[in-house]
Amino acid sequence: MRVILVGCGIAGAALSLTLQRAGIDHLVLEQASELAETGAGLQQSPNSIRVLQYLGLMDELKRIGVAPQAHLFKDYKSGTVLLKTPLMPKVEEYFGAPYYHVHRADLLGIMVNAMDPANIRLNSKVSSVVETRNGVEVTLSDGTLEKGDVLIGADGLHSMVRQQFFAADAPRHSGCVAWRGLVPVALAQKLGFEQNSYLWMGPHRSAVLYYVRGGDLFNWVGISPYNDNAKESWSQTGSREAALKEYKGWNSQVTDLINDTESLFMTALIDRDPLDAWVTNRVALMGDAAHAMMPYHAQGAGQSIEDAWVLGRCLEMAAGDIPAALKKYETLRLPRANRVQQQSRGGEHLFHMSDPEEIARRNARFAKHQQDDRDGFPAGQRWLFSYDAEKAVMGTDDEWRALNW
Ligand SMILES: Cc1cc2nc3c(=O)[nH]c(=O)nc-3n(C[C@H](O)[C@H](O)[C@H](O)COP(=O)(O)OP(=O)(O)OC[C@H]3O[C@@H](n4cnc5c(N)ncnc54)[C@H](O)[C@@H]3O)c2cc1C
Numbered sequence: 211m212r213v214i215l216v217g218c219g220i221a222g223a224a225l226s227l228t229l230q231r232a233g234i235d236h237l238v239l240e241q242a243s244e245l246a247e248t249g250a251g252l253q254q255s256p257n258s259i260r261v262l263q264y265l266g267l268m269d270e271l272k273r274i275g276v277a278p279q280a281h282l283f284k285d286y287k288s289g290t291v292l293l294k295t296p297l298m299p300k301v302e303e304y305f306g307a308p309y310y311h312v313h314r315a316d317l318l319g320i321m322v323n324a325m326d327p328a329n330i331r332l333n334s335k336v337s338s339v340v341e342t343r344n345g346v347e348v349t350l351s352d353g354t355l356e357k358g359d360v361l362i363g364a365d366g367l368h369s370m371v372r373q374q375f376f377a378a379d380a381p382r383h384s385g386c387v388a389w390r391g392l393v394p395v396a397l398a399q400k401l402g403f404e405q406n407s408y409l410w411m412g413p414h415r416s417a418v419l420y421y422v423r424g425g426d427l428f429n430w431v432g433i434s435p436y437n438d439n440a441k442e443s444w445s446q447t448g449s450r451e452a453a454l455k456e457y458k459g460w461n462s463q464v465t466d467l468i469n470d471t472e473s474l475f476m477t478a479l480i481d482r483d484p485l486d487a488w489v490t491n492r493v494a495l496m497g498d499a500a501h502a503m504m505p506y507h508a509q510g511a512g513q514s515i516e517d518a519w520v521l522g523r524c525l526e527m528a529a530g531d532i533p534a535a536l537k538k539y540e541t542l543r544l545p546r547a548n549r550v551q552q553q554s555r556g557g558e559h560l561f562h563m564s565d566p567e568e569i570a571r572r573n574a575r576f577a578k579h580q581q582d583d584r585d586g587f588p589a590g591q592r593w594l595f596s597y598d599a600e601k602a603v604m605g606t607d608d609e610w611r612a613l614n615w
Pocket of ligand 1: 216218253336367369370496509511512513
């Protein structure tokens with residue numbers, strides 16, 4: 211079997227490693243001339259870290275990651291902690307895999323380092339794909355033709371594979387932008403930030419803050435209503451004055467952080483509507499190409515990594531029947547990823563609500579959870595974090611299936 215992958219982001223790299231582990235012949239075609247992830251932090255929860263464990267990346271992950279102690283949900287003005295849920299080490303004891311914050315360039319870097327260089331070709335933009343009865347033919351923008359038995363679209367939010375085979379739909383603009391910056395550890399410590407994952411919630415906007423790069427850098431992302439100059443781009447710079455204007459009236463711990471950030475970036479937040487099919491007989495989607503989502507539950511890359519393990523293992527166990535393997539992958543993965551996509555849209559309202567009575571009801575719910583819950587993990591986290599991609603493939607995930615979000 212020869213698998214052709216379009217795209218070497220986190221999804222494509224994770225699938226390449228899964229196929230490599232199984233000894234499956236494959237080629238990753240990446241349009242970029244070098245593999246340098248832009249952007250900043252990623253939170254990775256036990257459901258995706260478990261796959262990185264299966265892929266043998268834990269030593270490297272410990273080196274680049276930061277293990278936060280807790281999630282702190284805070285009021286935007288007073289800084290009061292409205293809800294505190296445990297992370298490390300309790301999350302590892304409870305779910306069997308750790309929680310890490312990483313810089314996305316570091317995560318992609320350790321994945322690419324583990325890939326056999328023979329399996330990846332840079333400067334290779336795929337311009338069209340033809341599915342035949344027994345395989346796929348891929349044409350690159352320089353006219354090169356590649357043939358394989360199956361094609362995987364891991365080509366991100368603006369996926370041409372999705373467009374060509376599954377839906378000619380347009381990406382959905384959320385009406386929000388993400389501001390972001392990275393500051394040195396000394397500055398974050400001076401401002402009083404500890405090794406936690408912080409989510410500050412205020413009317414129409416929020417901010418998420420945490421350490422990355424083994425604790426050397428502090429990452430922040432602020433999400434606020436749309437500014438009509440914003441494009442969807444990880445490298446678009448933003449003005450400090452404009453960001454400070456958005457966060458006017460917020461606690462000085464947040465505004466001082468913004469004020470002291472040297473380079474500030476902004477990107478429009480865009481997602482996709484869920485699809486009801488991700489596979490044909492010989493073509494499949496994964497990662498953002500299949501389920502680009504809002505970042506409120508920090509799961510986009512995590513779901514891509516889960517996809518990679520399940521898809522790679524289905525192909526490994528295909529016994530020559532590729533259409534059946536792809537169908538199994540879709541059956542196992544689509545309902546979960548679509549649910550996360552839907553809940554991620556809902557996160558915007560939960561974290562950005564502005565009606566005082568509704569805020570009071572939400573905060574009372576948080577307080578009740580804090581008081582009542584034995585182990586401290588909200589139902590949504592249990593449903594997200596308990597998932598074991600290998601158990602899903604083997605059909606031994608009844609415990610997870612009994613959970614709800
Ligand atoms: C503000 C923000 C915060 C986030 N925080 C988190 C978080 O904390 N945790 C988390 O898990 N997720 C998070 N995410 C989501 C995460 O960034 C994405 O879900 C993830 O990076 C998707 O990876 P991907 O490989 O599917 O797509 P991409 O990273 O977009 O990779 C696609 C690749 O395909 C290549 N490509 C595209 N078209 C072609 C073509 N025609 N030919 C060849 N190559 C092609 C591209 O060059 C690219 O390298 C966040 C997202 C945002 C916007």
